[in-house]
Amino acid sequence: MPERHILHIDMDAFFASVEQAANPRLRGKPVIVGGNRSYRSVVATASYEARAFGVKTGMPLGEGLRLCPQAILIPGDTAKYADTARRIFTLLNDLSPAVEVFSIDEAFIDLTHVHGPLSPPAPPMGLPRRPTFGGCPGSVADPVEAAYLMKAMIRHHFKLTASVGIGPNKLIAKLASGLKKPDGLVWIPQAQVQAALENLPVDELCGIGPRTKGHLLNLGVTTCGGLAQIPIRLLHQKFGIIWGDLLHKMSQGVSESPVVPYTQAPEAKSMGHSHTLNHDARDREDIETTIQMLAEKVGRRLRRDKMQGKVVTLVVRLAGFETFVRQEVQPAPIDSGAAITQAAMAIFDDMGWRGRPVRMLGVSAGALTARGVRQLELFEEERGERRLIEALDRIRDKYGERAIAPATLAYSQVWDDHYALKGHGRLTPRAVIRESPPEADPLLRGES
DNA sequence: TCTGGGGTCCTAGGACCC
DNA sequence: TCTGGGGTCCTAGGACCC
Numbered sequence: 001m002p003e004r005h006i007l008h009i010d011m012d013a014f015f016a017s018v019e020q021a022a023n024p025r026l027r028g029k030p031v032i033v034g035g036n037r038s039y040r041s042v043v044a045t046a047s048y049e050a051r052a053f054g055v056k057t058g059m060p061l062g063e064g065l066r067l068c069p070q071a072i073l074i075p076g077d078t079a080k081y082a083d084t085a086r087r088i089f090t091l092l093n094d095l096s097p098a099v100e101v102f103s104i105d106e107a108f109i110d111l112t113h114v115h116g117p118l119s120p121p122a123p124p125m126g127l128p129r130r131p132t133f134g135g136c137p138g139s140v141a142d143p144v145e146a147a148y149l150m151k152a153m154i155r156h157h158f159k160l161t162a163s164v165g166i167g168p169n170k171l172i173a174k175l176a177s178g179l180k181k182p183d184g185l186v187w188i189p190q191a192q193v194q195a196a197l198e199n200l201p202v203d204e205l206c207g208i209g210p211r212t213k214g215h216l217l218n219l220g221v222t223t224c225g226g227l228a229q230i231p232i233r234l235l236h237q238k239f240g241i242i243w244g245d246l247l248h249k250m251s252q253g254v255s256e257s258p259v260v261p262y263t264q265a266p267e268a269k270s271m272g273h274s275h276t277l278n279h280d281a282r283d284r285e286d287i288e289t290t291i292q293m294l295a296e297k298v299g300r301r302l303r304r305d306k307m308q309g310k311v312v313t314l315v316v317r318l319a320g321f322e323t324f325v326r327q328e329v330q331p332a333p334i335d336s337g338a339a340i341t342q343a344a345m346a347i348f349d350d351m352g353w354r355g356r357p358v359r360m361l362g363v364s365a366g367a368l369t370a371r372g373v374r375q376l377e378l379f380e381e382e383r384g385e386r387r388l389i390e391a392l393d394r395i396r397d398k399y400g401e402r403a404i405a406p407a408t409l410a411y412s413q414v415w416d417d418h419y420a421l422k423g424h425g426r427l428t429p430r431a432v433i434r435e436s437p438p439e440a441d442p443l444l445r446g447e448s
Numbered sequence: 449t450c451t452g453g454g455g456t457c458c459t460a461g462g463a464c465c466c
Numbered sequence: 467t468c469t470g471g472g473g474t475c476c477t478a479g480g481a482c483c484c
Contacts, residue, residue: 063451240458243458273453274452360452
């Protein structure tokens with residue numbers, strides 16, 4: 001087996017960099033992209049200028065602004081970042097045989113079949129040519145040159161920088177990309193893996209988090225070199241067979257995980273939404289409204305992807321951060337907001353809530369399957385409901401997600417908070433699904 | 449560091465069936 | 467049945483990633 005050459009590419013301060021690329025006035029300035037304007041939100045990404053002040057991803061927004069009061073705060077726009085990422089990955093995919101999308105701003109690329117002398121390459125000048133990596137006409141000589149070209153192409157087309165790592169497998173490639181940031185390029189060939197790992201803290205490896213780090217510390221292990229010395233039987237005993245084996249391999253820089261092209265990526269297994277309330281909820285009504293809003297969003301996504309879920313999961317986080325996760329298998333797969341709401345509320349009512357203040361709620365659908373062509377089997381009444389749901393979806397497709405909503409949602413504080421925090425101007429939908437007589441409906445009375 | 453929102457995978461125990 | 471063992475489904479929780 002020849003040595004594999006796996007490349008990991010990680011966009012630098014991605015969300016903040018996208019904003020800076022789009023708006024010259026943000027360049028060179030500390031920028032914080034944070035989910036929304038709630039005091040409870042966190043830093044999604046900080047530009048390198050803001051990081052210089054100690055601002056970090058995941059930090060409470062308030063703390064980030066305390067460290068760097070002059071930072072420009074931008075509410076995140078996930079759809080925009082996802083679209084930029086999609087265009088970047090498409091570009092890389094055009095150049096190379098297989099791109100695996102690992103997260104919104106990271107990808108793995110298998111360059112094993114890129115051959116040639118491994119000489120120090122020169123960064124390309126001007127407009128990068130359009131090479132292919134893999135033996136086709138115009139192909140580049142080696143993985144390092146390929147990496148330079150990818151970085152140059154991304155810089156040219158998107159005004160963004162990326163850090164790249166190359167290694168004999170995904171584990172080492174990902175480690176390498178994190179060693180020099182931003183705009184880095186680090187290659188760790190197989191012959192240098194052991195030396196690179198010897199004194200590396202264990203939690204630098206992807207997959208070892210704070211908990212595992214703590215357990216390893218109890219065994220007197222802090223570095224990968226130290227972990228490699230632990231007898232595998234002890235790892236089995238402490239962590240189980242699967243995780244124990246994996247830890248042992250990781251400590252030696254061994255990883256067999258293949259690069260799975262995104263064209264062959266497995267279908268999503270679950271989809272869900274969660275929301276941390278601006279203020280802890282004590283009323284069942286507020287909780288129900290929030291659950292309904294989340295369930296409607298989940299249903300909408302399911303239908304858009306032509307999926308249905310057989311399992312509904314409800315997450316309830318109390319003010320003290322105690323978190324409950326409850327799920328229930330449904331009699332039949334569902335995809336409507338109403339059905340998901342009903343299932344989630346049934347779970348909630350079985351939980352024995354007892355009025356404790358609720359901080360966060362989450363609703364998700366699991367055990368997803370493609371929606372079959374079963375519509376013809378539906379009863380007349382169900383066909384009517386189905387037609388209504390599809391008509392509402394068409395309205396949202398055309399006029400936006402907030403164009404129409406159930407009246408209980410449309411007039412709720414939850415709706416206002418949620419969409420106000422997302423930076424939208426107008427709060428009330430243009431139309432509501434009437435659940436009350438017209439005379440009780442301010443919109444229909446022309447008061448909006 | 450009073451801690452968002454989107455996911456994935458693994459473990460362990462109980463129910464139930466053969 | 468005061469019994470063994472295997473398989474599958476279901477649920478709760480934990481750990482990790484960005």
